[in-house]
Amino acid sequence: MTMRDVTSDGRTPGVAGFLSRRRVLRLAGGGLALAALTAGAVGCDEDAVDVEEPGNAGGDAPGGDGGKETGAGADGKGRAPEPLWTKPTSAETYGDNDELVAAGGVVIASGSPLAALDAATGGQKWSLPGGAVPGAPLLIGEDTLYLASSEYDGSVIGYDPASGKETWRSRLGKEYRQPRPIAVDGEQVYVIAEILEDDGSSKTNVIAALNSTTGRVAWKEQRDVGTEQNGIHAVVRGRHLVYTDFKKNLTVRDTASGGQVWTHKTTKTNYGFFTVHQNLVIVPQGNVLQAFNLTNGKEKWPLEASDGALFREPAVLEDVLYVADSARAMRAVDPRTGKQLWKSEALADAGLQVPRQYVKAGDTLYGATDLDKQGGIIAIDARTGAVRWTFNDKTGDYHAWLVATDGKRVFALHGKKLHALPV
Numbered sequence: 001m002t003m004r005d006v007t008s009d010g011r012t013p014g015v016a017g018f019l020s021r022r023r024v025l026r027l028a029g030g031g032l033a034l035a036a037l038t039a040g041a042v043g044c045d046e047d048a049v050d051v052e053e054p055g056n057a058g059g060d061a062p063g064g065d066g067g068k069e070t071g072a073g074a075d076g077k078g079r080a081p082e083p084l085w086t087k088p089t090s091a092e093t094y095g096d097n098d099e100l101v102a103a104g105g106v107v108i109a110s111g112s113p114l115a116a117l118d119a120a121t122g123g124q125k126w127s128l129p130g131g132a133v134p135g136a137p138l139l140i141g142e143d144t145l146y147l148a149s150s151e152y153d154g155s156v157i158g159y160d161p162a163s164g165k166e167t168w169r170s171r172l173g174k175e176y177r178q179p180r181p182i183a184v185d186g187e188q189v190y191v192i193a194e195i196l197e198d199d200g201s202s203k204t205n206v207i208a209a210l211n212s213t214t215g216r217v218a219w220k221e222q223r224d225v226g227t228e229q230n231g232i233h234a235v236v237r238g239r240h241l242v243y244t245d246f247k248k249n250l251t252v253r254d255t256a257s258g259g260q261v262w263t264h265k266t267t268k269t270n271y272g273f274f275t276v277h278q279n280l281v282i283v284p285q286g287n288v289l290q291a292f293n294l295t296n297g298k299e300k301w302p303l304e305a306s307d308g309a310l311f312r313e314p315a316v317l318e319d320v321l322y323v324a325d326s327a328r329a330m331r332a333v334d335p336r337t338g339k340q341l342w343k344s345e346a347l348a349d350a351g352l353q354v355p356r357q358y359v360k361a362g363d364t365l366y367g368a369t370d371l372d373k374q375g376g377i378i379a380i381d382a383r384t385g386a387v388r389w390t391f392n393d394k395t396g397d398y399h400a401w402l403v404a405t406d407g408k409r410v411f412a413l414h415g416k417k418l419h420a421l422p423v
Helices: 021-027 035-042
Strands: 087-088 100-103 106-109 115-119 124-128 140-141 144-148 155-159 166-171 176-184 188-196 201-211 216-221 233-237 239-245 249-254 261-263 275-277 278-287 287-291 297-302 315-317 320-324 330-333 339-344 357-361 364-369 379-380 387-391 400-403 411-412 417-422
Touching: 087 297, 100 330, 100 400, 100 411, 106 417, 140 176, 144 176, 155 188, 176 201, 176 233, 176 239, 233 275, 249 278, 275 315, 315 357, 357 400, 364 400
Parallel strands: none
Antiparallel strands: 087 417, 100 106, 106 115, 115 124, 140 144, 144 155, 155 166, 176 188, 188 201, 201 216, 233 239, 239 249, 249 261, 275 278, 278 287, 287 297, 315 320, 320 330, 330 339, 357 364, 364 379, 379 387, 400 411, 411 417
16 A cells, blocks of 8 residues: 555635645745745735634535534534644655654654654654655555665665664666656665766656565656656556656556556646546646546546636545545545535535545545635535635744644645644
8 A cells, every 4th residue: 555545736715726835836846945935925815715623514405404513523613622742843844744744653744854753743763864865755565664765866765753763775777867766666666867978967757666575676667858857756556556647647557567548638637636536536627627537547527626727635544535626625536437426615605625634434534725814724524515614823834834744644735734633
């Protein structure tokens, strides 16, 4: 299993086509200076409605309760629960979902040094002085945390998330630069790397599979000219590796050989965010959500948003597809058929931002939004779409919120503060 099964993108609520400066930085691949964009990012949501405690805005799902229900941890009045603990971190995030992970009894936020905190208490369990490479994911698979080497020596390294001890290491080769893991399954770690020219420059890149036991290169394939190694989002499902990049290519490869199965040049993919369910890859493209067959790329079903609203980040959790749009309507959809299970206007009614990342614990969805002022962690009834409560640390920090869960707690990262909330 990989923690990259859910993906996302930044926005201003109600404004079609807006891309946050924070998101541009992340999609550009990490290693860019933040200072030049910080001032602009702080003010990007100034026109949104300021809601600190939205109460219980209800969904319009059949059989819904009008939003009167409150979730576990709420105080009965729609207010968020108090954090179990709050700790400062060394987090250096760019707002992507794979920069906060929970595994092996710890929670880890991308940063330097890379610190693992005890999930129950927030106490530090271990740290790596070199930290995580900016823009590279924290990738969990088969009880191993995979990282691009902070020494920039061409290595990809596996660690035990519970102890921080190195358990695996591989190198793609000296003719490649900055390999970054993008996905993992039970047998292989998949990486993207630049191909070096004789003068040390790079015009092309390679995708490769590394054996997760031996570290040997299983296969490598040069990607087409014009593709980029930045803005990669990837998921492995069975024999298929699915990924997108900053150039809006949606590509499927065979995990055994590396051969390309099919590719689509998509025009409105919301900067590469998609989700996968069984044999379908589901991609938001403007006001249409499309599901393609993994084996041949043929469309299985489309779902169209009303009034020209643009679909945002989709997530499949426990066999249900959750997706919101730029009009702040949220839907639950059967991912096999595209049939809508419910639609809720609760986010719009409460003046809240649309979540850009989701996790699920029990019957509650926890959505993480982009900027702070109208954002935070939104607890949503997974059965109706009703808003239960919103947690916001009120710091005004311009960083995107990130969320993860171990099933017992929900971890909310905002800037350099990490909060543990009860589920």
